[in-house]
Amino acid sequence: MSQTDLEIVVDDPTAPEEDSPSVVSSGTIEIFVCILLLALAATLGYDNWRSGASWDSTGPEPGYFPFYLSAILGGGSLYGLIAALVAHRKAAETFVTRAQARRVMAVFVPTLLFCLVTQFLGLYVASFLLIASFMRAIGKIALWKSLLTAFVFTAIMFVTFDIAFDVIMPKGPLEAAFGH
Amino acid sequence: MEAFGLLLHGFAVLLTWKTLVLMMVGLVLGVFVGVLPGLGGPNGVAILLPLTFTMDPTSAIVMLSCIYWGALFGGAITSILFNIPGEAWSVATTFDGYPMAQQGRAAEALTAAFTSSFIGSLVAVLLITFLAPMISSFALKFGPPEFFAVYLLTFCSFVGLGREAKHKTVISMSLGLLLAGIGMDTVSGNLRMTFGSSELLRGINFLVAVIGLFGISEILLTMEERLALRGHAASISLRVVLSVWKDLPKYWVTLLRSSFIGCWLGITPGGAIAASFMGYNLAKRFSKDPESFGKGRIEGVFAPETAAHASGTAALLPMLALGIPGSGTAAILLGGLMVWGLNPGPLLFVEHKDFVWGLIASMYLGNVVGLVLVLTTVPIFASILRVPFAAVAPMIVVSCAIGAYAIQNAMFDIWLMLGFGVVGYVFKKIGIPLAPFTLALVLGNRAEDAFRLSMIGSGGDLKVFWSNGLVGSITTLAILLLFWPVVDGLLGRVGWTQRTRATSR
Numbered sequence: 276m277s278q279t280d281l282e283i284v285v286d287d288p289t290a291p292e293e294d295s296p297s298v299v300s301s302g303t304i305e306i307f308v309c310i311l312l313l314a315l316a317a318t319l320g321y322d323n324w325r326s327g328a329s330w331d332s333t334g335p336e337p338g339y340f341p342f343y344l345s346a347i348l349g350g351g352s353l354y355g356l357i358a359a360l361v362a363h364r365k366a367a368e369t370f371v372t373r374a375q376a377r378r379v380m381a382v383f384v385p386t387l388l389f390c391l392v393t394q395f396l397g398l399y400v401a402s403f404l405l406i407a408s409f410m411r412a413i414g415k416i417a418l419w420k421s422l423l424t425a426f427v428f429t430a431i432m433f434v435t436f437d438i439a440f441d442v443i444m445p446k447g448p449l450e451a452a453f454g455h
Numbered sequence: 456m457e458a459f460g461l462l463l464h465g466f467a468v469l470l471t472w473k474t475l476v477l478m479m480v481g482l483v484l485g486v487f488v489g490v491l492p493g494l495g496g497p498n499g500v501a502i503l504l505p506l507t508f509t510m511d512p513t514s515a516i517v518m519l520s521c522i523y524w525g526a527l528f529g530g531a532i533t534s535i536l537f538n539i540p541g542e543a544w545s546v547a548t549t550f551d552g553y554p555m556a557q558q559g560r561a562a563e564a565l566t567a568a569f570t571s572s573f574i575g576s577l578v579a580v581l582l583i584t585f586l587a588p589m590i591s592s593f594a595l596k597f598g599p600p601e602f603f604a605v606y607l608l609t610f611c612s613f614v615g616l617g618r619e620a621k622h623k624t625v626i627s628m629s630l631g632l633l634l635a636g637i638g639m640d641t642v643s644g645n646l647r648m649t650f651g652s653s654e655l656l657r658g659i660n661f662l663v664a665v666i667g668l669f670g671i672s673e674i675l676l677t678m679e680e681r682l683a684l685r686g687h688a689a690s691i692s693l694r695v696v697l698s699v700w701k702d703l704p705k706y707w708v709t710l711l712r713s714s715f716i717g718c719w720l721g722i723t724p725g726g727a728i729a730a731s732f733m734g735y736n737l738a739k740r741f742s743k744d745p746e747s748f749g750k751g752r753i754e755g756v757f758a759p760e761t762a763a764h765a766s767g768t769a770a771l772l773p774m775l776a777l778g779i780p781g782s783g784t785a786a787i788l789l790g791g792l793m794v795w796g797l798n799p800g801p802l803l804f805v806e807h808k809d810f811v812w813g814l815i816a817s818m819y820l821g822n823v824v825g826l827v828l829v830l831t832t833v834p835i836f837a838s839i840l841r842v843p844f845a846a847v848a849p850m851i852v853v854s855c856a857i858g859a860y861a862i863q864n865a866m867f868d869i870w871l872m873l874g875f876g877v878v879g880y881v882f883k884k885i886g887i888p889l890a891p892f893t894l895a896l897v898l899g900n901r902a903e904d905a906f907r908l909s910m911i912g913s914g915g916d917l918k919v920f921w922s923n924g925l926v927g928s929i930t931t932l933a934i935l936l937l938f939w940p941v942v943d944g945l946l947g948r949v950g951w952t953q954r955t956r957a958t959s960r
Contacts, residue, residue: 305885312626319633322648334911337645340903341636348629354622370884375679379880382678386671386852386876390869393856402853406846414845428850432857440509442861 295374302363304370309356313349320345381413397447403429458585465812469820474517477510478817481518482825485525490533490836491847496526496767497784497893498669501662502854504791505861512795513810517817519791520771523784524576524821527764528829529836531568535756536561536689536837544727544763547735551748551755558751561689565833566699567756571710573826575761578714579721579768580818583775587804587815590776594801599908600919604929606902607920608936609779612723613891615939623887631892634659635899642907654867661896662790663859663868664875668889669783670855671876674848676883690834699753706757709738713758717765721781722773726890727766734762768818774799775811779898783890786897794862 320342327336328343371379385405392401407425410416416424436442437455446455469475488499499522507515534545535552548568555564597605610628617624637648638658649655703710713734720730738758739748748755770781771788778800780786792799797807804811829836859872882889913919921927935942 301885304881308881308885308887312630315630319648322650326645326647330915333643334915335907337640337643337647340906341633341647344629344633344636348626348633351622351625351629355626358620358622371679378678379675382675382848382852383877385849386873389852389856390873393869394866398853398856398860402849402856405853406849409849410843410846413848414843416843416845424846428853432853436505436857436861440506442505442508442857443864444857444860445866 292374295372297367297369297371298373298376299370300363300367301370302359302367305359306356306363309352309359312352313356316345316349316352320349385409393445395447397450398444399429399433400447400449402432458588461588461808461812462584462816464808465814465816466820468513468809468813469517469816474514474813474817477514477518478521478821478824479828481521482525482821482828485522485527485825486529486532486829486832486836487525487839488522489526489529490839491851496523496530497665497787498673499523499526500784500787500791501665502670502851502858504662504787504794505858507791508794508861512792512797512807513813515795516788516791516810516814517821519788520814520817521821521825523767523788524818524825525828527576527767528569528572528825531565531572531760532829532833532836533840535564535568537840544731544759544767546728547731547759547763548756550735550759551750551752554749554751555753555756556689560751562691562695563699563753564756565689566691566696566830567753568760569826569829570699570703571713571757571760572764573822574710575714575717575764575766576768576818576822579718579765579772580815580822582718582769583772583818584815587772587776590772591801591804594777595805597801599905599912600922600926601929603902603905603909604920604926604933605777605779606898606905608929608933609773609894609898610891610902611933611937613894615936616723616729617888617891618729619886619888621940624891627882627887627889628891628895631895632899632902634664635661635896636903641900641904654865657863657865659871659896660862660868661893662787662794662862663871664896665783665787665790665893666855666859667872667875668879668882668893670851670858671872672879672883674851675876675880677844678848689837691830696830702753706754708741709754709758710761712737712741713761714765717762717767718769720762721766721769723781726782727763727770730766731759731763734758771818775803775814776801778803778901780894783893786893789897 323338323342323345326338328338329336330339385408389401389405392404396404403425405425406428407421410421410424411418414421433444436444484503485496485499488502489496500519503522504519507518510518530540530545531548531552533539534548535556538549538553540546540549552564552568555561594601613628614621614624633648635658637655638646639656640647646656713730716733716737717727717730720726720733735748735755735758738754739745742748742754767782767784770785772781774780774785774789778789778798780789789799792803797803797810855872855876856869859868860866862868879889882892909919910916913922919926920930
């Protein structure tokens with residue numbers, strides 16, 4: 276029998292405010308991205324032209340195919356830039372509000388730190404730190420729950436990858452102390 | 456009939472305890488990633504790919520494809536119970552699925568969704584069983600120009616038939632093709648676009664890019680939004696299942712039509728999103744009571760789910776037969792095949808019969824087992840949503856990092872994944888599609904090799920792409936599809952496509 280009278284309710288205590296002001300418009304980001312892509316197309320195009328973008332006795336040179344792709348990317352980006360500049364005057368759609376940006380940064384910065392810590396302390400220690408601190412700081416979850424979840428998840432990952440499936444992950448001093 | 460015999464052989468390959476356990480694990484993981492916000496089929500398959508590195512190819516692909524089936528099933532749970540489409544192709548399911556849940560018919564809607572998913576997939580798998588061997592044996596006659604023409608057709612269809620702004624698809628695709636060329640040139644051995652970096656010598660692995668583009672970017676996007684959920688809980692009883700199944704024959708036209716649409720749009724790169732909307736729109740258009748759609752009509756669940764799943768499954772046909780994936784997830788599966796040293800394409804059917812037919816058999820079995828699994832475990836999977844996102848998000852990030860690192864054992868790839876995560880986030884927000892990028896990254900080197908071999912063979916003459924009827928037809932069709940909006944406009948003027956457009960509205 277269906278039990279549709281029951282409801283699943285999950286609240287979000289850190290939800291972004293609806294009326295948060297815009298940080299930047301989509302049009303501005305589009306212009307910025309098109310300029311970056313145009314610069315990338317020029318750089319890659321130059322590199323391919325340098326490594327040979329024509330024909331020699333054996334056929335097309337190494338840069339032949341990617342050179343023309345760079346040209347297509349440059350063309351598309353230039354078109355996008357002009358289209359974004361024209362549209363920019365008409366509408367200013369929000370790319371991200373201040374509250375949204377804060378939340379995105381709340382994930383991005385810990386992820387960045389996680390990558391950095393992985394390099395020095397290994398993946399498992401970095402994972403433990405990321406999960407525990409994220410749950411505690413962002414989710415406001417009880418400290419013991421955060422620590423336990425982080426430990427259990429990291430242990431499962433270690434057993435699954437390093438032991439059961441023999442997929443070796445980057446290690447740090449802690450694992451070395453235990454002989455791994 | 457030969458296909459039938461080979462399929463039975465495939466079942467024999469498949470029916471071992473080890474493979475069946477892996478199938479179950481794959482399905483459970485798949486439904487899990489389908490239900491979780493911030494994950495989905497492509498991400499799930501890409502992230503869990505490293506789990507399969509030490510397996511034999513058949514076991515590995517069976518597990519990965521079952522993750523895919525599971526994710527397809529799981530998406531319907533959140534669409535119907537929470538009005539949250541986990542994937543874009545589930546949007547049309549919410550139109551009638553959620554109203555049904557509000558009316559206390561959640562179990563009926565879920566049964567309809569799972570059953571129609573199964574039917575759509577089944578039709579597509581039947582098509583793969585009988586068509587893929589024929590296409591692959593035909594493709595054995597292909598030379599480099601024919602292969603390049605097929606690649607061109609794929610790329611052009613994305614540009615011409617895609618819903619996004621054309622220049623954005625072109626940007627996405629050319630960027631993917633360019634990044635695929637980074638590293639050592641396979642023909643001359645020269646280094647390209649590495650700028651002296653030893654890390655770039657290996658090139659950019661497309662799985663690393665996919666994990667960043669889909670996994671990390673999705674976490675960033677999901678965090679941006681309000682994560683509060685309010686939805687219905689449901690369990691499905693045998694009585695409801697039998698009652699829905701008893702009524703299935705009444706909807707045979709809808710099911711058949713949606714299956715056909717799905718298969719067509721899966722083989723061509725139209726995709727599951729277009730298929731689900733077209734399936735829904737056509738069901739509404741041909742209904743005697745179109746006004747009742749959107750108010751909780753079961754046909755409104757049958758049509759999009761059948762079409763989306765037929766499309767998702769049929770996308771594996773060109774991947775297996777020609778080595779050209781029809782969707783993002785098929786592209787990731789193709790990447791998986793290449794990791795195990797298998798070369799997807801016509802020769803696969805000749806050189807690795809056990810593998811191919813084991814995979815096709817797993818599509819049948821995976822769907823049957825998947826259907827039973829989701830019908831019996833909906834409450835468990837729906838309750839996954841109770842887990843706070845603040846606990847789920849860092850676990851997904853860690854899984855992504857493990858996935859990215861494991862592919863080439865390179866720390867640089869973890870940084871690359873993060874970079875692609877930011878790119879994916881920005882691209883999604885400004886409407887640059889990611890599917891053409893993924894496809895181009897996978898096919899880039901093969902397309903370039905086919906182009907170079909064709910040009911070497913012809914002494915640099917582009918006429919090689921019209922040198923015979925077959926290659927000429929494919930190339931011409933590719934160009935027509937590239938300029939499809941113009942062609943469509945011209946055809947519309949002479950009254951050819953008015954009816955088609957009207958029906959897709």
